[in-house]
Each structure stands twice: as C-alpha cells, then as structure tokens.
Amino acid sequence: MTATLSAESPVSSVRSERIPVAVLGATGSVGQRFVQLLENHPWFRLHELVASERSAEKTYAEAADWRLDTLLPEETAGMTVKKLGAELESVILFSGLDSSVAGEAEEHYANRGAVIVSNSRNHRMDPDVPLLIPEINADHCAAIERQRKRRGGKGYIVTNPNCSTIGLAMAIAPIQQQYGIDCLHVTTMQAISGAGYAGVASYAILDNVIPYIGGGEETKIETEPRKILGRWDGEKFIDASFTISAQVNRVPTIDGHLMTIALSLCNRAELRKSTPIETIIDGIELSIESYIGEPQRLGLPSAPRNPLHYIDAEDRPQPRLDRDRENGMSVSIGRLRPDPILDLKMVALVHNTIRGAAGAAILNAELLDAKGLL
Amino acid sequence: MTATLSAESPVSSVRSERIPVAVLGATGSVGQRFVQLLENHPWFRLHELVASERSAEKTYAEAADWRLDTLLPEETAGMTVKKLGAELESVILFSGLDSSVAGEAEEHYANRGAVIVSNSRNHRMDPDVPLLIPEINADHCAAIERQRKRRGGKGYIVTNPNCSTIGLAMAIAPIQQQYGIDCLHVTTMQAISGAGYAGVASYAILDNVIPYIGGGEETKIETEPRKILGRWDGEKFIDASFTISAQVNRVPTIDGHLMTIALSLCNRAELRKSTPIETIIDGIELSIESYIGEPQRLGLPSAPRNPLHYIDAEDRPQPRLDRDRENGMSVSIGRLRPDPILDLKMVALVHNTIRGAAGAAILNAELLDAKGLL
Amino acid sequence: MTATLSAESPVSSVRSERIPVAVLGATGSVGQRFVQLLENHPWFRLHELVASERSAEKTYAEAADWRLDTLLPEETAGMTVKKLGAELESVILFSGLDSSVAGEAEEHYANRGAVIVSNSRNHRMDPDVPLLIPEINADHCAAIERQRKRRGGKGYIVTNPNCSTIGLAMAIAPIQQQYGIDCLHVTTMQAISGAGYAGVASYAILDNVIPYIGGGEETKIETEPRKILGRWDGEKFIDASFTISAQVNRVPTIDGHLMTIALSLCNRAELRKSTPIETIIDGIELSIESYIGEPQRLGLPSAPRNPLHYIDAEDRPQPRLDRDRENGMSVSIGRLRPDPILDLKMVALVHNTIRGAAGAAILNAELLDAKGLL
C-alpha cells in the first residue's frame, strides 16, 4: 500500500517502484493471460515465470506455445522459466496452475511467506481462504488475518471463483443485496477457452454443443456463489442461503461464457403484493447500471468503470459483441423480464479468461495492495 | 387408407397406387426437406410443387437453390413449379410456407376440400385444429370432424408444433403421463437451420451465441406443449395445466436443437415422501426407453422404432452425434438427475428440420392416412 | 456372380462365408471408420480388434471413445481388444495405426504371412509396396509377387495414399491419361478430422486457418501422385514425370479436403496450336464424367458407380454439400477453366476419412480379393 492512498483519495496510479510478481503455471492458457495482462501493469512488475519441469530452464518463448492475439512481450520472451517448487523472490505469486498440482504448490509457497493470488479451484472453499470478487466481498479479506495465524507467518492464499461463477455472482449481486434471492436456475453456454488450449478437440465441438463440463463445474457454480455472497463472521464464512441449480454446456465460441438465469426473490408473496413486477425490474436495471464496489471506490488500475452493464436490447448480451467491454472486466446483463414460474429471468455474460480468470486474480492482488495486505 | 389396414393388423407398407401430394413453399428450407423426405415414400407420390410468384413456371431445379447434402432427385428437378393459389390436384398439401402467407393460403385450400398438413405456425392454436405429435396425441384427430363441419366440406388443416416444442413435448410426455408435471424451465440452444437458409448471417453467429429468437419463439414453447399434452373434450381442446418458462438461444450448430430442462412433478411433497428420487428417476428412464405410441403401433413408414432414446452417458445427447438417430425422427434424452430446486433436470435433443419440421408433418399425414381421414 | 462380369475374374457379391479381418489401431479415428464401414460388409467379417497396450483386454466399447454419428455396432461393442503384437487369426489386417508404430508392426505381421492393407504412411514409398488407387493403378498389384518373394511367404503390405493425395491423384488421372501433365500447383484446405480426434484443438482452429500441416503433408502430396500415376516395370516403380508444388492449410471443416489446382499439360505449345482450350476443357469434363476403372469393371462392393463427379456450377464442389456423394467414395470436381499462366485450373474435393482413408483401404482389400491375391 502506497503512502498516497487514504480513505478519501483514490489510489495513486504512479509508482516509484513496482512490486515484483511471479506467475505459476506460466505456460498454460491462464498463465499466458497473466503474462499478457501484467505487461505494463502500473503497480506490478513481472519478475518470475514458473512452470513444470518440462519447461524449466527454457526461455519463456521456447517453453510457451503463445496463443494470444497480441504479440508476446519481448522482454518476457527472453526470461528463463523456473521450476515449480524453486525458491522465488516475488512478493505476489499469481497461480494459474492446473488443479492437479495447485493444491500442494500453493500451500508450499504460502507457508513460506508468499502471497498467493490463485485462479485454481483447490483452496477456494477452504474455511479461512477468501473467495474474492472485490466489487462484492472485499470485506472477506478479514479472513486473511486468521489464515496468517494458522500458517504462522505473513503468507496466505486468496482465490477468485470459477469463471462462470464470477459472471453469475456479479450478475445477481445487486438483486441479492436489494431483495434477497431464494433460489435460481442457471444454464451456461461456455466458451472453449475455459478448458485451456488443448482442452476441447475441434472434432468434439465444431457444429456441436456438449451438455457437460468435467471437473465438477456444476457443483462449483452451485456452491461458490453462496460463499461469495455470504459473510465472514470473524471466525468463519457464513454462506448466503439461496439454492442454485446449474446445467452447463460447452458451445463453439472462443471466449465469453453466456448464461440464462431464472430466480425467485425472498418474501416474494409479500413483495409482489406491494410492488408490481415491472417496478421491481426497473429498479433492478438501475441498480445494475449504478453498481460499484471497492475497486471503483479505490480506483484500482484493472477495475472497470462499471462492473455491470445492462444492455437494453432484445438480443443481447452476445459473447462476440460484448465480452470485451471495459477490457473484458465487466459483466453484461440483458433481457431482464418476469419469469412465469419464479420471479425474474435474464441473460448474463462474462469474459471467462479475463474477468473470469487472470483479470480477476490481478484485480484481487490490486485490492490486497490497496488494503495494505502485502 | 388401404384395404389391408384394420384395428388388429399393422398398416401395409405396400401400395398399388401412391397418394398424390403437393408441397407448398417448396423452394424454402422446410420445403426442400419435404422434397427430400418424400422421395421414394411408400405411400405418397410428390405430384405438385408450389411456391411464390417469383418461382412459378420455372423448373424446380431453376427455382430452388438446393442446399441439402443429398442430390436433388432428378425427377423432381424437372417438375414445373406452380404459383401459390393455383388450383391443385393433390390429396394432401404439405405446407412449409412462410408464416407471412401461410395463414391465408392454407385456409384457402382447406376450404376448397384439401387436406393441409402444415408446419407453419399460423393455425396451430386454432380451436379445432389438431397440433399433432402422433406418439402423444393421435386422438386429437377427433377435432377434424368438427373442423370439417365448420368448413362445410372434407378439407381441413392439421399442424405440427414448433421445432423446439416437439423436442420438449416428446421428452416430457412419459413424465407427464406417469406423474404429472407442475412446472418446468427450459433453455434451448437452437441450430441455425431453424431459421431457414438465409435466416442467420454467418457474421452474426460465428464465435457467438444469440440469446434471442424472433417470431415469438419463447411464447410458442411456453404454450404449444400445453395444447399437445392436453385433451380434446369433443368440443374444444383443454390445455394441460403445467407452466413453462422458456429461454431460447441460437448457437452455431447446423442441425439439432439441444435443451436443458428442469421440472417439478405434481404432488411432489407426497410423492417424495413415498418414493426416493432415485427410484423415480430409474422409473422414468425405463418409461423413456419403452415409450411408444400410435405411429409404432400402426407401423407408419416414417415412425422411429423408438421415438425416445435415453443415452446413459454423462455428456450426451450432443447435436452432431445424436441428431440423426432413427433418420432424425427420434428425440434423445440424457443426464436425468435430481434438481435441487424443482425435482428433476435433464437434457433433450431433437433434429429440428426432420422430427421438428418436415418429418413431423409427413408422420402426421401417414397417421391421417392410416386412420382413414383422407 | 453376375453374368456380365469378365470371364477371368468374376467377383461374386454373395458369399457363403465372409473373410475374417482385423483392424489394427481400432480405437483411433481411422480405426473407428474401419469398424463403421466393415459393419455388414458383404465379403469381410470383422473378427479382431487390435490396439495399444492401454486398450488391450478391454471391450471395444470401453476402449474406444466412439465419435462417429452412427451408433457403435452392438456386436462390435462387446468384442475384446487384443494387444498390438499378439498373434492374430484374420486373413486381412486393416491398419489405421499411428505412424509412430505402424512401420514395425506392419512389417512384423506381413513377415508372418498376413495381408496388410494399410492407411499409414510408413511403407507407402517402399520399392515393392503398391500405393494403390484401384481406379488408377490396379496393375501395380504386380509388385506383390516380388514383395512376397522378399518376405519368403504369402504375407505382404499394400497401402493407400495420403488423404489429400487420393483426391488430387483421382482428379488429375483422366487429364494425365489423356494429355499428360507437365506440372501442377495445389493448395489444400483440409478438414480437422484428417488429424484424428484430438489432433486439432478447437482453440487453434475456430475462426482461423492454419497454413501448415505436420508430418510432411506437403512432401507426401508432392511425391505420392508420381508413384501412383507411374508404372511398375516388373522390377520397380517408375514415377510419372510431372512436378507438383503443394501448399496445405487446415480449415474449420469437419470432413472433406477441398483443393484448388492449376496445371500445365505436356506439349502445351503444340497442343494449343491444334486445339482451342475450350475444346480441351469440354473433353476433360467428359472424361471425368465417364471415368471408370477396375473397381467399377469388377463390381467391387465399395466401388462408387462414378469415381469422379463433375459438378457444373460456379461455386461447387463444397465440403458439406458434396463430400458424401456415393457414400463418400467419389471425388468431386468443378470450376474447370483456363489458367492464364499454366493451362487449366479447377477445384477438387475428397472425403478424407472415407475415400481418403478407411474406405480407400477397404476398396484395396476388395481388389486384392477379386484378383485372387488373398
């Protein structure tokens, strides 16, 4: 946290010296996004690249099969990749590790004093690990103190949610905060990039939809939002009480997870007596458009101006047209309308590899920095 | 109807003379499917092709931009297209007309004594027009008598449902018949062919999903199944009482509408007390696999052996792999499992231009023939 | 056996007992096509399935991740997979093995007396191994005698060409036979199925074209047609003398390799003096349409009626519309027109996994059987 930061003034975007950071799992698809988004970051300086034994000691250009549509930053191209487990010098370790190794590796570094900002699923539901979406639950950082105590040092882990969860949780946050949600159905149509570069064979997905995603995707979507929209009571996380039912699909889009949502509000009988559904809908649209949180108040460098965009058109949001709004850091919402069974239905979209993965983690790290937790 | 047909014996598949039929809207995408499926039909002989003024007097090969992946039948290629409104000689008129002209044109021919078997939406909800899925509601043909009376002749209209409705109604029919359905949510992922050849621009759908389909698609899906699964009381149709909420999407697949479904059963509180959900699910899987109806009992030429296929795999059905089962005439179902909010969730798939359009209409015509209604 | 077949080798299409055959590499994409195409084959009976250690001793249903759009034949599903290298009982071994193991394994079985009909590239250019396209060079089977001698037994290997080569060689065969070809440029646009199921990641190819295919694809296309269109002089193969330049691309189509071809004829100066280019083109179109070879003369079960289809339309052939003509066994040609630099240009299409792979091998085996070479 810099000296210029105070409760009243936004975070300075000028740094005399940037914080050295590392990327764990740097050659994978999430790792490459980290590398891309950290280029020219005003607060962080990419200092170390870490990957599996196979990549270690190679230059990053040799080790990574760069697949993004911007050029591999030249400076990074020449950096030598370190082996996972090696001693590291960075203050923040961004983890895009595969879940098969992330659990142990993140634990290892956190116990040695590093701040782990992880996109992996392994520690998301740990009882003292914040599952952060800074616009929603920046106050969950309070759990860090307890976690540090457990580890007996200054190291700790924070995580960001599953890519679809982020879209869903952000889309419903203003509704949950205003009315409370009782239950919701969500059907996702997820982009192929969510599975990593080689995760979905073209023969499997061209001219096709696969109504299934492995790794417990539906369970993540059904459980993570309850932690995110719940609260830290000083000792433990208390889940929000709504129920979610998720049905996931892989569709032939490159980036951008689209989802249909239907939900019922708390106290719906009373509520509907007092308020016509159209009035509720108008109010929610306004709440969406005006929604801001800590990242906006603190002026974090990666924060979107508006984390939620309501698009007033009958056929939006659409992945290709809307995923890149605010550099991929905002969630787009549309088609909010009455549901004949529950109360409301709507459509939401999140850029799964930016807001839903690497960008989310970087925003988390910025929050930690701004809150003086590094 | 042939002499060999009786209540006891199946319909003969040998005909001394086939019934002459016409296709209205023969150059469009549904019309082309009609032409394709009627080639070598054992009961029907394609006798007349009808289209708009623009195509009239041309040969079919000139008028139609043939887009199917089988060759245009040679005999048909040389037939001269007649103008919509012209006097026709055929006994059955299959209508693939655009809804902008179907309403009036079908009325015109029905009032002049023709049997209209229509895929268009215009007359589906008319009070004496059957909305047929022969496996489910063959007995709705009873309304034909009343309709004929109204028209004062032997002509009438029968219709098949919207492409998504057919998949949905068939998938839930065994559940509705066994337990009764209280309400259901459905999210569709619909193929581009559902919009006709030029209906979806490639620039609109490549690397994209569009969470909207025009023409009242959601309303059709929310209302048509209630008529189909309802009953004819001798005077009018009585809708089934369940509520449907539909959210539709266009995805970049060529053929095959996939949908996720979540539903609650009638009397769920009592039911769940008496029967574990796993037992209910096992029973429904069996009902799906053994489901048959009039087309199977009558041995109609286009009837699938099994109208419903339950696929016991975690990632099926999939459009490209399963849409062509039983020549595209069966509906595939998978992933039947408990829903944490309602009772059950599952995935269903229908070939939208075969079972969901032209094939459905041809099966309807076969039913009419077998029932002596021509 | 029909009366119209030639006196020397009348092929019966009715068999009292079908020949037992095995598929090597049965779980891969070519292997699955073999299994699909061999179901109900009139001459061959699928008797053994062979794959790597990982699949051995499992049932085929367990071992193979079946990806074709027809159902896995039930009988085959229950067969136990044998390990590559195991002793086999079949007369013909169809090989869809990966080139990393095909070389040695095919040699092994051929030296033990088996007839190997291979789709793999390893032995294609061996000096006594026929590289067969039965319509073009059925007489290359004469090399088998020499190969048997070398191996000291009745076993031998025959191969079919690379998938693109088959399309190219068949498309130019009538031109080569009528005029002789001096040189040709070919640019291919190849479907993803050519790389096997997991060969092309969807992230690599959606909304993209890759101007490269590994495994020496361009070299194969530049060399194999010269052997195919060359001749066996009793001792060795003499290559045809034309030069080919190939540029290959992977495009996001599922099946069907499309290619643009430009070529110059032998003795073009003289030829052009005597014959207008339009006359040459008309003649070649006729040659294409009437082209037949040994498979047609012998009535082989998998032989297309017309191995070459000339499509007289300005925008054809197209992969999705034309790849399945004659069950995928014919090559489609279109847009034959003058080339301002060489003499002619045109477009050709081959179904890469049927005519270009498994179907080609099965036709080869039928030829061997009809010629009494088993």
Next chain:
Amino acid sequence: MTATLSAESPVSSVRSERIPVAVLGATGSVGQRFVQLLENHPWFRLHELVASERSAEKTYAEAADWRLDTLLPEETAGMTVKKLGAELESVILFSGLDSSVAGEAEEHYANRGAVIVSNSRNHRMDPDVPLLIPEINADHCAAIERQRKRRGGKGYIVTNPNCSTIGLAMAIAPIQQQYGIDCLHVTTMQAISGAGYAGVASYAILDNVIPYIGGGEETKIETEPRKILGRWDGEKFIDASFTISAQVNRVPTIDGHLMTIALSLCNRAELRKSTPIETIIDGIELSIESYIGEPQRLGLPSAPRNPLHYIDAEDRPQPRLDRDRENGMSVSIGRLRPDPILDLKMVALVHNTIRGAAGAAILNAELLDAKGLL
C-alpha cells in the same frame, strides 16, 4: 496540409481544427468500420453520415444495426443520417457504398468539388483515378491533377483496392521492386466479413468452404495489382507486366484473408545461375521486415510502424492470431520457401475490413492531406 509539414519533418499529429468528413453508406459493414476508425481521429472529424433513403432522417443509432465489438460512439449515435444525394458540407467523403450505387453517387459528389476516398470497386480502374496503397504507389497521386482538370474543379476520386488485392500487392511489393515478378498463382481463403454483414448465410458456410466469390473477385485480384505496381507516366497508368492467376475461396473465419502465393521472378534463369535460392529468400525476408513507404516517412496517423511483418514460424501467419497486428494495418507474411515449379512460395494475411477496406481508405485520406491535396 498543415503548416508544420515539410519535406524534412514528419506530419504534426496535433491539429488546431480537424477536417470535417462524411461517410457515405454509413450503415453498412464498411461504413461502420469507417465510423469506428474515425472516432478520435487526430486529423478528421466525423461530421456527416449518409445512407440510403431507408435510413435518412433517422439517428445513426436507429438506422445502423451496429455489429462491431466496440461500443457505438455516443456522439455518433445521435447524429441524424442524411440521404445519399443530399448536399454535404464535408471536405472528404469516405465511400463505403454498395457498388450498385457507388458509381453514380461518387461521380456526382466529385463533380461538385468533393474529395471522394472510396472503398468501392466502381472507379478503381478509371484511367485517371489512383488505385492507392500509399506504401507502394503514393506517386500515383499525380493523376489527381489530370482528373481535376477533367472535372473542371477541385473534386476528385481516389480508391483503395479490393481487400485481397491489398494483401497480395503489399506482400509482393518488395519482391517486385527488388527482382521483378514474372507471374504468380494465388489461392485465397477469405473471411465472411468481406461479404458484408448479411453477405454469407451461416447455413452456407458453417463446416464448409465455398470455392467461389461473386462480383468478379478473381478478376479484381488478377488485374488490380498490375495497376498498383505499375506507374503513372504523366498521361496514363502503365500496368506492371506480370500475370496473376487467382483462385478464391470463402472460409468460416470472421476477419482476415489468408492466401497462398507461388511466383516466378523475372530473368530467373540468369538470376538462379548467379544467386542460390536461399540467398534470394534471405534477402527478401530482410526486405519485407524493413519495408517502409510514404506513410511511414510522413508519419501518417494510421500508418503501421512496419507495413509488412515477416513471421518466422512454420505455421504462421494465421487469421485469428495475426490479423490485428498494428491495429489491423499491417500485412503478415510467412513460410517463404522455394517453389519446385516457379521460384518462391509463401503465405500472406491481411485484415480485410481494416487494412483491406476502411483503414486503407483513411490512410489514403491522410496521404492526400499530408500531400496538400485537399
């Protein structure tokens, strides 16, 4: 031309007052790109939007179905669209008009004193209309004087080439300038956006390639480069003398035309005697990487730093990965290697709607401004 511009110093990028410009055909796909690229342009200010009668008098937001993945600029959204033919106040008229109306409309405005910078094909080959690629033939602006004389005023038309032509001409320019080209074969794989938003139906192109593009695409590619790489002799354009043979294809990519090229050099016999082909290739790679022209020398705002990128990788350039280099204004080249028939073969890529259309026109206008021709 601004006062700060001189032969020695680059163009100033600061303007006290920006030049008012109009977009003709503003609602179409090229028109929308113009609107997008002109937002915040340092020299030009979007002042008028012109479209057909159907759009006239509506706001741009109402009239245009905005399809780009950036947001419609707010200021522009509210502008009222003028009718084609109306009197205009702008100094430059960018034309993205359909060729069915462009010919006459552009003539109309040019004869009334406006500077037309057109992307349409109608006047490209006119004898005194420059067909500009500023890096190659900025000196063709000399024809403007003659054209103005003909029109009897200060108005005139300049054009940019067809989208594929731009990629081809830029890719071969350094070779033509260094060695001279004798002839070349090009096969294009063109993105769907080249046909406008509704130009290619998804049903036509998904899982497909169409080996044809209407509107004389092949002829344009065969003729336009000869004008571009030719010279203005003070009276008329003298074409470059090489011959081109083009074969075009539409592939399912969104943006980016990829092409394979094979070419022979002038005096190849002599050349090859004196210089090994590898040396020639190395030299050309260097020429490509160091290639610059007037836009770079003048520091035009839309000029890419390097108009040509040589990518030293066996599988590049690729549309999705490389089309956006330098904001879509550079052409990427790869796989330069010997051709066994001609001399060289290679692959080139151009962003068809930026460098190949709207971006090209804007660069042309910047050139005119910098040269004092407004």
